[in-house]
Amino acid sequence: MPKYQNDEDYDIHALLETIYLKWGYDFRGYSKASITRRIFFFLKEEKITRIPELQYQLVRDKALFYRFIRDVTVNVTEMFRDPEFYLSVKQNIIPQLKTYPHIKIWHAGCATGEEAYSLAILLDQSGILGRSTIYATDINRTVLDRAKKGIFSDSFLQQYEKNFNNSGLTGNLSDYFEKGYDHVIMDSRLRKNIVFTEHDLVIDHVFGEMQLIFCRNVLIYFTRELQNQVIDLFSESLDFGGYLCLGGKETLDFFSGKDKFITKDADNKIYQKTK
Numbered sequence: 001m002p003k004y005q006n007d008e009d010y011d012i013h014a015l016l017e018t019i020y021l022k023w024g025y026d027f028r029g030y031s032k033a034s035i036t037r038r039i040f041f042f043l044k045e046e047k048i049t050r051i052p053e054l055q056y057q058l059v060r061d062k063a064l065f066y067r068f069i070r071d072v073t074v075n076v077t078e079m080f081r082d083p084e085f086y087l088s089v090k091q092n093i094i095p096q097l098k099t100y101p102h103i104k105i106w107h108a109g110c111a112t113g114e115e116a117y118s119l120a121i122l123l124d125q126s127g128i129l130g131r132s133t134i135y136a137t138d139i140n141r142t143v144l145d146r147a148k149k150g151i152f153s154d155s156f157l158q159q160y161e162k163n164f165n166n167s168g169l170t171g172n173l174s175d176y177f178e179k180g181y182d183h184v185i186m187d188s189r190l191r192k193n194i195v196f197t198e199h200d201l202v203i204d205h206v207f208g209e210m211q212l213i214f215c216r217n218v219l220i221y222f223t224r225e226l227q228n229q230v231i232d233l234f235s236e237s238l239d240f241g242g243y244l245c246l247g248g249k250e251t252l253d254f255f256s257g258k259d260k261f262i263t264k265d266a267d268n269k270i271y272q273k274t275k
């Protein structure tokens with residue numbers, strides 16, 4: 001009985017095994033539909049016709065491999081994505097954060113950083129940015145380089161301003177950036193408290209004693225098994241009483257260790273670690 005339903009399934013499996021063996025990056029637990037789509041997108045971009053050919057080249061060409069990481073991950077993000085979520089963070093999480101002398105926050109899968117800058121603004125308005133450290137991590141070093149610069153195209157500015165105005169914040173988003181010709185540069189005061197660094201949720205270890213973890217719109221790309229592994233990592237990385245925030249389409253409902261958490265806001269996917 002063949003283990004694979006068709007040649008494409010076999011080719012993808014062999015490709016991901018090879019990447020793991022050669023480069024130590026593990027995409028084997030990514031959901032099949034999404035990783036397959038991205039691999040075909042990459043083949044087209046690189047004008048490579050067949051997966052076995054890509055497999056051969058990826059073993060030998062480091063630059064190609066880093067382009068693969070860049071293109072295989074989905075990096076869509078925005079400032080104050082889901083404004084009602086930020087409103088809930090303000091109401092449900094910030095009061096507790098205010099009681100800590102030093103606050104450690106982890107944005108896992110931060111993409112180009114808009115989410116980390118958004119939270120930094122909320123912390124600033126709450127008077128606790130100065131005693132907070134935000135660790136913003138991603139597997140993709142290309143997006144991290146962009147995040148560190150804090151320079152964003154102004155084509156989404158209108159949407160970001162609308163999100164900001166619906167997030168329960170005061171003032172204007174423009175108080176937090178300088179406008180360039182076709183871009184904005186985030187205030188260096190916000191950047192000072194954010195540490196952007198590479199971290200692979202599948203391979204790397206616990207980040208350590210966080211009071212708040214954001215991992216929004218990342219788990220949707222993983223199989224149920226990998227989601228459980230990564231949520232275990234978050235559970236170990238959180239202080240008791242710490243909060244875990246997931247994306248709108250994600251949930252702790254199927255997590256084997258879900259009794260360690262209580263649901264603080266079901267609609268906005270905010271959970272608190274209690275055990």
Ligand SMILES: C[S@@+](CC[C@H](N)C(=O)[O-])C[C@H]1O[C@@H](n2cnc3c(N)ncnc32)[C@H](O)[C@@H]1O
Nearest residue numbers: 073075077109111138139140200201202216217
């Ligand atoms: C869709 S973006 C989400 C960005 C942001 N959290 C948001 O909700 O707007 C998903 C991010 O997860 C990152 N990612 C995917 N696999 C990862 C892994 N194994 N470790 C760390 N980050 C990963 C991708 O590179 C991408 O930047």
